[in-house]
Amino acid sequence: xxxxxxxxxxxxxxxxxxxxxxxxxxxxxxxxxxxxxxxxxxxxxxxxxxxxxxxxxxxxxxxxxxxxxxxxxxxxxxxxxxxxxxxxxxxxxxxxxxxxxxxxxxxxxxxxxxxxxxxxxxxxxxxxxxxxxxxxxxxxxxxxxxxxxxxxxxxxxxxxxxxxxxxxxxxxxxxxxxxxxxxxxxxxxxxxxxxxxxxxxxxxxxxxxxxxxxxxxxxxxxxxxxxxxxxxxxxxxxxxxxxxxxxxxxxxxxxxxxxxxxxxxxxxxxxxxxxxxxxxxxxxxxxxxxxxxxxxxxxxxxxxxxxxxxxxxxxxxxxxxxxxxxxxxxxxxxxxxxxxxx
Numbered sequence: 001x002x003x004x005x006x007x008x009x010x011x012x013x014x015x016x017x018x019x020x021x022x023x024x025x026x027x028x029x030x031x032x033x034x035x036x037x038x039x040x041x042x043x044x045x046x047x048x049x050x051x052x053x054x055x056x057x058x059x060x061x062x063x064x065x066x067x068x069x070x071x072x073x074x075x076x077x078x079x080x081x082x083x084x085x086x087x088x089x090x091x092x093x094x095x096x097x098x099x100x101x102x103x104x105x106x107x108x109x110x111x112x113x114x115x116x117x118x119x120x121x122x123x124x125x126x127x128x129x130x131x132x133x134x135x136x137x138x139x140x141x142x143x144x145x146x147x148x149x150x151x152x153x154x155x156x157x158x159x160x161x162x163x164x165x166x167x168x169x170x171x172x173x174x175x176x177x178x179x180x181x182x183x184x185x186x187x188x189x190x191x192x193x194x195x196x197x198x199x200x201x202x203x204x205x206x207x208x209x210x211x212x213x214x215x216x217x218x219x220x221x222x223x224x225x226x227x228x229x230x231x232x233x234x235x236x237x238x239x240x241x242x243x244x245x246x247x248x249x250x251x252x253x254x255x256x257x258x259x260x261x262x263x264x265x266x267x268x269x270x271x272x273x274x275x276x277x278x279x280x281x282x283x284x285x286x287x288x289x290x291x292x293x294x295x296x297x298x299x300x301x302x303x304x305x306x307x308x309x310x311x312x313x314x315x316x317x318x319x320x321x322x323x324x325x326x327x328x329x330x331x332x333x334x335x336x337x338x339x340x341x342x
Contacts, residue, residue, distance in 0.1 A: 036311035039328040042205040047325035064209040068217035083201030086119040088221020096156040105213035105245040111235035204251025232256025238266035254302035278306035279314025
């Protein structure tokens, strides 16, 4: 059973609405000239629950920045989610390190990378933005700052994650598999096994509030079994996340190294500035990655998600398997299969 049919069946049982691509274009891409706001969108199936938390803020007239932080904290706290937050799979040394970034409508931004022992890196990233003159704090310095700000120090390596890591140690082979899942989460697994390296499942979230202001958030535990100290695109402003309140916002998921090399989210926003729709901008950014001789498209997955100033949403990925969730006044639980090159 392929992912689309699995999702369709599972979504009926779970109460999640799976919108087919053609319907998604009409219902959520907002091809017309009318503005659709407030609205929030996010990557992957766990974006549905994250969106619902964000929507509570937006529906009450709240700020988009507050909405994306509230939404991102949901998968960060979910012990079933082994690619974001406190239950994330560790690096090859058995250490759970987390990355996150956040950006508001005024261009303010904050991020943390390779932070340990803090369950909600997205909230630490916001503190970096609001309470320091810096954009990015890393490693021990990020942890020191978080503790000084009152965040509790926690052991993030859960028994389940430790078991998976010890199973991986039997071979210690690092083999990233596109669309692989090393967890069984939400409405179903995406294939893969503990020996595989999940190479995506960042949650990227974009929101526009009732005032027409955009914000974004991105948070992840990164690739399973990565080298200690590896940092992907998620905490890199312009790569994993970018917001320009005059144009739109974008976020990414997948192999972070390829997104960084192309400054992917910034590229998507600049393409929208030139007049592309969110979907067309995401597609062109994916094609830029595929033009690199070093990239074999069917071996990796990268996906982009974008929202423009009118609240129109679009996405594109290298290959099938990517999905995203959209939430607005009309629907709070829509999961949409992303379009892809392959």
